[in-house]
Amino acid sequence: MNTILKIPEPVQTFFAEIGELSYFSGRFFKEVFKKPYEFREFLRQCYNMGNQSLLLVAVTGFIIGLVFTLQSRPTLQQFGAVSWMPSMVSISIIREIGPIITALICAGRIGSGIGAELGSMRVTEQIDAMEVSGTNPFKYLVVTRILATTLMLPILVFFADAIAIYGSFLVENTKGNVSFLLYYNLVFKHLEFSDLIPSTIKTFFFGFAIGLVGCFKGYNCKKGTAGVGIAANSAVVYTSMLLFIIDFIAVLVTDIFYSL
Amino acid sequence: MKSYGDNNVLNGFNMELYEGENLVIMGKSGSGKSVMIKCLIGLEEVDSGSIEIMGKDIVKLERDEMDEIRTEIGFLFQGSALYDSMSVRENLEFPLRRHPKKFGIIEDTTPLVTEALQSVGLEDAINLMPSELSGGMKRRIALARTLILQPKIILYDEPTTGLDPITSKEIIMLMQSVQKKYKTSSLIITHDVDCARVIANRMILLIDGINYIEGTFQELSSSKDAKVQAFFK
Numbered sequence: 001m002n003t004i005l006k007i008p009e010p011v012q013t014f015f016a017e018i019g020e021l022s023y024f025s026g027r028f029f030k031e032v033f034k035k036p037y038e039f040r041e042f043l044r045q046c047y048n049m050g051n052q053s054l055l056l057v058a059v060t061g062f063i064i065g066l067v068f069t070l071q072s073r074p075t076l077q078q079f080g081a082v083s084w085m086p087s088m089v090s091i092s093i094i095r096e097i098g099p100i101i102t103a104l105i106c107a108g109r110i111g112s113g114i115g116a117e118l119g120s121m122r123v124t125e126q127i128d129a130m131e132v133s134g135t136n137p138f139k140y141l142v143v144t145r146i147l148a149t150t151l152m153l154p155i156l157v158f159f160a161d162a163i164a165i166y167g168s169f170l171v172e173n174t175k176g177n178v179s180f181l182l183y184y185n186l187v188f189k190h191l192e193f194s195d196l197i198p199s200t201i202k203t204f205f206f207g208f209a210i211g212l213v214g215c216f217k218g219y220n221c222k223k224g225t226a227g228v229g230i231a232a233n234s235a236v237v238y239t240s241m242l243l244f245i246i247d248f249i250a251v252l253v254t255d256i257f258y259s260l
Numbered sequence: 261m262k263s264y265g266d267n268n269v270l271n272g273f274n275m276e277l278y279e280g281e282n283l284v285i286m287g288k289s290g291s292g293k294s295v296m297i298k299c300l301i302g303l304e305e306v307d308s309g310s311i312e313i314m315g316k317d318i319v320k321l322e323r324d325e326m327d328e329i330r331t332e333i334g335f336l337f338q339g340s341a342l343y344d345s346m347s348v349r350e351n352l353e354f355p356l357r358r359h360p361k362k363f364g365i366i367e368d369t370t371p372l373v374t375e376a377l378q379s380v381g382l383e384d385a386i387n388l389m390p391s392e393l394s395g396g397m398k399r400r401i402a403l404a405r406t407l408i409l410q411p412k413i414i415l416y417d418e419p420t421t422g423l424d425p426i427t428s429k430e431i432i433m434l435m436q437s438v439q440k441k442y443k444t445s446s447l448i449i450t451h452d453v454d455c456a457r458v459i460a461n462r463m464i465l466l467i468d469g470i471n472y473i474e475g476t477f478q479e480l481s482s483s484k485d486a487k488v489q490a491f492f493k
Contacts, residue, residue, distance in 0.1 A: 129341035132301050133355035134327040
């Protein structure tokens with residue numbers, strides 16, 4: 001019988017991966033509530049992820065604040081709206097730029113790290129060794145990491161937002177002679193909880209996606225040591241793509257919610 | 261029975277391991293030895309058949325029950341599989357702290373860790389990281405990690421592969437001394453004829469997914485069968 005429609009192999013692989021990732025996340029929700037809770041490992045992961053990403057996130061946030069203000073200032077000046085700068089910068093950073101840039105940085109820094117670490121543990125049989133010692137490696141390695149990224153990302157985003165706004169203040173202070181107090185008054189004058197809450201909620205999803213994809217790629221790593229590199233690399237690529245999809249959905253949902 | 265697609269790796273394989281014996285299983289690369297040993301510990305699922313360990317069919321066990329059985333079975337991996345983010349002490353403490361049912365809650369693990377390291381002659385390596393150890397030392401530490409749970413059965417997956425002849429001999433001697441000290445039953449998968457000669461009470465040759473022939477080292481090494489002779493040339 002002739003085949004009417006043949007689905008190309010990359011498309012088949014893509015959908016197979018989506019299915020496997022869904023199963024993996026289902027297993028996470030099944031295991032997360034089961035005892036024993038790996039609290040010490042969870043705290044260790046939180047510390048590692050938060051502490052090791054702090055400087056990178058801070059530098060990036062600071063530069064974004066500087067660049068964003070430097071580039072927007074001339075345009076606002078043309079319209080005589082420089083006084084809107086603090087509000088515009090803060091709302092842009094808190095609603096969108098802070099969360100997405102921090103998440104992308106963490107996808108590169110944390111997601112690839114998780115993919116490489118778990119991938120290496122898989123190919124050197126350390127995960128099997130954990131299993132035969134009577135420890136559930138999924139709970140110990142995967143659940144703790146996903147929980148840690150989910151919790152740490154919003155904290156890192158808050159930190160990056162604050163640093164970015166400070167960077168913006170430095171430009172305004174240098175170029176416009178605006179005082180710290182005035183700048184922050186203007187920032188908070190137009191900033192509302194409706195800006196902060198949806199963007200904070202989406203950072204939890206960003207963190208979850210970073211942990212989930214990194215763990216999925218590393219935990220299912222194949223093809224020996226070459227597979228470790230592939231796992232780390234594909235963790236970043238898939239996570240970045242997923243972050244933009246989540247961001248789009250989050251913006252859409254927020255928009256629908258506020259238009260009601 | 262265990263197959264991957266059309267490839268029947270194990271096809272009617274059958275064996276028994278008696279208390280206190282050293283059973284050696286030999287076979288060509290790709291003959292299914294590692295798959296068989298992984299089925300025994302539950303790392304691979306069999307397609308059909310049963311695996312009875314200490315009176316329990318592990319094929320039907322839930323995860324928690326399997327984990328309890330696993331405290332009675334040690335597994336020495338071919339590549340040692342030490343946790344490379346943990347020191348030697350932490351590697352040994354890891355299984356110990358996770359089985360309060362067997363050992364109770366242990367406040368100070370040092371005596372147990374030291375005893376296990378003494379058994380393999382490496383008590384000075386307690387604070388080293390796996391990256392600081394040689395291949396032979398890694399294998400010994402992995403054996404110490406296996407011993408710390410005081411298992412009744414130890415499964416060795418190619419224990420001397422990748423080691424120089426002198427270190428191989430040391431590992432074989434160590435396996436013998438461990439067996440005497442802890443009164444364990446051992447299942448050893450190996451290509452190493454010297455290892456089999458020294459350690460085997462009984463041997464099985466695994467060919468085409470079945471136990472082709474069974475007997476003592478002397479019986480098998482003097483066999484006229486060409487397939488059997490190929491292993492001893």
